[in-house]
Amino acid sequence: MKQVDLGGSGLNASAVALGVMRINGLDSDAAAQQVLETAAGNGINFFDNADVYGDGECEKRFGHALKQSNLQRDHIFVQTKVGIRDHAYDFSKQYLLDAVDHSLQRLGLDYVDSLLLHRPDALIEPEQVADAFNTLQNAGKVRQFGVSNMNPNQVELLQHSVQQKLIVNQLQFGIKHTGPIDAGIHVNMSDPRSVDHDGGIIEYSRLHNMTIQAWSPFQYGFFEGVFIDNPKFKQLNDELQKLADKYHVTKNGIAVAWILRHPANMQVILGSMNQGRIAQMAAGANVQLTHQEWYDVYLAAGNNLP
Template sequence: MMKTFNLTHTDLNVSEIALGCMRISSLSEDQLEELIRCALDLGINFFDHADIYGTEPAFGQVLAKHPELRKQMIIQSKCDIVKQVNGGPRYDTTKDYIIGQAEQSIANLHCDYLDILLLHRPDPLMDPQEVAQAFQELHDRKLVRYFGVSNFPASKMRMLQKFIDQDLIVNQIQLSAVHALAIDESVFFNMTDDHAISRTDQILDYALENDLALQAWCPFQASWQDGTYLDNPKYPKLNAVLETLATKYQVTKSAIGAAWILRLPVKIQVIAGTTNPTHLKEIVDATKIELTRQEWYDIYTAQHHPLP
């Protein structure tokens, strides 16, 4: 049975595994419906979107055909990354842009309202008072129930929270057994190697201190260059440890990789970006096991994290 937890300051009871919808454009409408129904059958009630993904209309078509499914879902979307015709992206956290994108996401998704809206990336030009006005209007109009951020350091969350009336309830960060910067910075505190550099502003401590939920994106990714660490020949020691534990618990290595994240003493969701129902079922097996301390450290140190 899928494990769930309550998001603080909300009435939302969320599944530990969430379905990330960034890659669903590769699916036909029938395949997407099969994936959504598979997720719901597995106890996944949380669906993560972003306007920049361009996949909300496809998901919305399924909800337009089957509006009854909306009652089983917690739908989250993100905004502020602007894709430009020429050149790379930029960010926009102006009031009009946030409201306009939230309205567009709701229309695309055929969902009437968003349960959660996240700011996708920190914007150096962000005016927190303008963000506060946008959040308040969306909340007052009952278009968005709750708010959060993605890829924000603790300091910027603290600053933004000072200006807005709504509680920031989640922060979505990149986290995997290889991309473990949020963990490294504490383990290697006061050391001279690069792992000691604070790259997430102690976001794990901030989450625990404020009863904030974290969401781990790319939970099986090593790097943008290497892709997944699962069965990747560049990570033989890590995969050997994962294989041993997968055999012990009679699950797949992906389930062990997800269980490693869920073992952290913080409210956390694993954002599973797979479009394969079979793989999704394998990842969900992570909620059935709890790694021992030794097993967690065996995974952590298997690649490049020798403890001081």
């Protein structure tokens, strides 16, 4: 499995990670254990959680499954996200400290390898975040820090105050969610794809050696459904199948390879709890698409070049 040095931190994690947002949908801890072991067996050593997934039940299920599994804690990386509460986002110091303590309790762990602020808090006071990060790091509860769904100015505002380098930004990105690159391709144009909704986040991340973690890489729209084998996207699926046949993988694998082909050196966060699909997706990390093949998929997805 290809490795990614997250944010240049020395945290060398698998280029394909497993997100556990749906782990509470499995019927038992034993089933969850099998999913974790399948992921590890396919080279995945990074697991992404959040305190709001299943209202905390996903962290609990992950923690129980991890304890029962054959995975060794010092051979894997565990990440969680905090900052979302009922009808609000909250980055206040005490809320962050309490949220991490609750997450660690549910996970059954003494520390997480990385902690992300889940969604931007409009009322952020960076000094409070800085105090919280220092307290958590000094207590040995969090090793690295990052953000999720933030634009460059939001990252800059936070990084100006916190001592720790923010190593990752988790963003929705994939073949059918290409907004962050569309605007860069359509510079100096006036068509809908020229609108920059994200502040040049791809370029910013590359300049600052900040790893993008691509979430929901198989979804189109905002959780409208998957595009793989979806008859609405025949041209795209035909192109993916052609490449899958060439590289002896599946369409799932090519969808992962397409993201990893981007020189921003991203990490792909899978959301599947299906062991077979996890193996198919992980295999994409071993495929290196050509320059032209990347563009062929981009165009087959319904995009255009000016």
